[in-house]
Amino acid sequence: xxxxxxxxxxxxxxxxxxxxxxxxxxxxxxxxxxxxxxxxxxxxxxxxxxxxxxxxxxxxxxxxxxxxxxxxxxxxxxxxxxxxxxxxxxxxxxxxxxxxxxxxxxxxxxxxxxxxxxxxxxxxxxxxxxxxxxxx
Numbered sequence: 001x002x003x004x005x006x007x008x009x010x011x012x013x014x015x016x017x018x019x020x021x022x023x024x025x026x027x028x029x030x031x032x033x034x035x036x037x038x039x040x041x042x043x044x045x046x047x048x049x050x051x052x053x054x055x056x057x058x059x060x061x062x063x064x065x066x067x068x069x070x071x072x073x074x075x076x077x078x079x080x081x082x083x084x085x086x087x088x089x090x091x092x093x094x095x096x097x098x099x100x101x102x103x104x105x106x107x108x109x110x111x112x113x114x115x116x117x118x119x120x121x122x123x124x125x126x127x128x129x130x131x132x133x134x135x136x
Contacts, residue, residue, distance in 0.1 A: 001065055001066065002065075002066045002125065003063055003064070003065055004063060004064040004065075004116045004117070004121070004122045005062070005063045005116070005117050006062035006064075006114070006116055006117070007101070007115045007117045008059055009100075016055055019055075020049070020052070023044070023045060023048050027041060054076070057076045057077055058075075061074055061075070061076055061077065062074060062075050064114060064116060064122065066122070066125055066126070066129075068084075068129060069083060069084055069085075069129075069133070070082060070084060071084065073112075082105075082107050082110075084126060084129045084130055084133055085130070085133050086107045086108045086109065087105065087106070087107050087126060088107060088108060089104075089105075090103060090104070090105055090126060090127075091103070091104040092104075092119055092120075092123065093113075101115065101119050102115045102119070103115075103116065103119050103122065103123060
């Protein structure tokens, strides 16, 4: 098994920093912030930062595990398994608004995009596994 971690875009990290800095700035620098009771602010912060658990799952849990006959795409709290022989087409997209490099994967069941740190290595490993499966 070989593991390919997902690439996180800089704009997404910037969004997370702004998301986490905005509420404290609003609390300390907004004039109306003093009108709210401390318990309401506490509830507000707990609810707001509970969403960080989702963001952390997106940042840390995304990867692709490649086996000899299949690959498993882990995303957030879910995962999907695809057979290597089900891959119809792979195409590397150099420029896209979301990421600088992405892979368009078309399988018999689904069409999806992957943004991995090692796109070329993953595509080469899939092609090698497909060639090995075709020989057998």
